[in-house]
Amino acid sequence: MKEPLRTQNPWRLFLWKEGGQMPSKPKKPCAYPGCPNLTDGRYCPEHQQKVNSNYEKYVATERAQIIEHAKWLGTSKTEVEGKLAKVGLFNCTIPAFKRLAIIYEKQKDYDKAIAVCDSAIRYYSLVKNHEGEEDFKSRKEKLQNKK
Numbered sequence: 001m002k003e004p005l006r007t008q009n010p011w012r013l014f015l016w017k018e019g020g021q022m023p024s025k026p027k028k029p030c031a032y033p034g035c036p037n038l039t040d041g042r043y044c045p046e047h048q049q050k051v052n053s054n055y056e057k058y059v060a061t062e063r064a065q066i067i068e069h070a071k072w073l074g075t076s077k078t079e080v081e082g083k084l085a086k087v088g089l090f091n092c093t094i095p096a097f098k099r100l101a102i103i104y105e106k107q108k109d110y111d112k113a114i115a116v117c118d119s120a121i122r123y124y125s126l127v128k129n130h131e132g133e134e135d136f137k138s139r140k141e142k143l144q145n146k147k
């Protein structure tokens with residue numbers, strides 16, 4: 001049986017991205033479509049590997065593209081490094097936070113949506129992703145106006 005999304009702790013999504021797991025939780029079916037294996041994490045070891053390797057391919061392609069564009073545009077080294085550092089973060093963290101905030105907002109559970117924004121703001125300021133930070137700051141403001 002699938003746990004409804006609204007009862008899930010946003011930090012679990014966050015921790016999964018970091019490769020961590022919540023302790024003392026019952027095993028759940030692997031999130032890979034059609035896979036019957038039970039797992040402590042999101043995917044069973046086999047599918048975790050598959051997901052990781054797809055992700056690595058994605059990151060490698062994105063990085064190659066940034067470097068290629070930089071050659072054409074004459075982008076400064078610092079700027080390129082900043083962009084490269086964001087590749088993984090961008091793919092990994094925004095969907096989870098954004099999706100949750102949107103779900104809570106649709107349920108008119110504004111306090112929870114704001115709590116997700118706070119987590120996102122803390123996280124993005126920690127990793128110095130200013131776009132992410134600003135995005136969730138304005139999202140939070142909108143939610144506070146709706147309350």
Ligand SMILES: [Zn+2]
Binds near residue numbers: 037
């Ligand atoms: Zn699996």
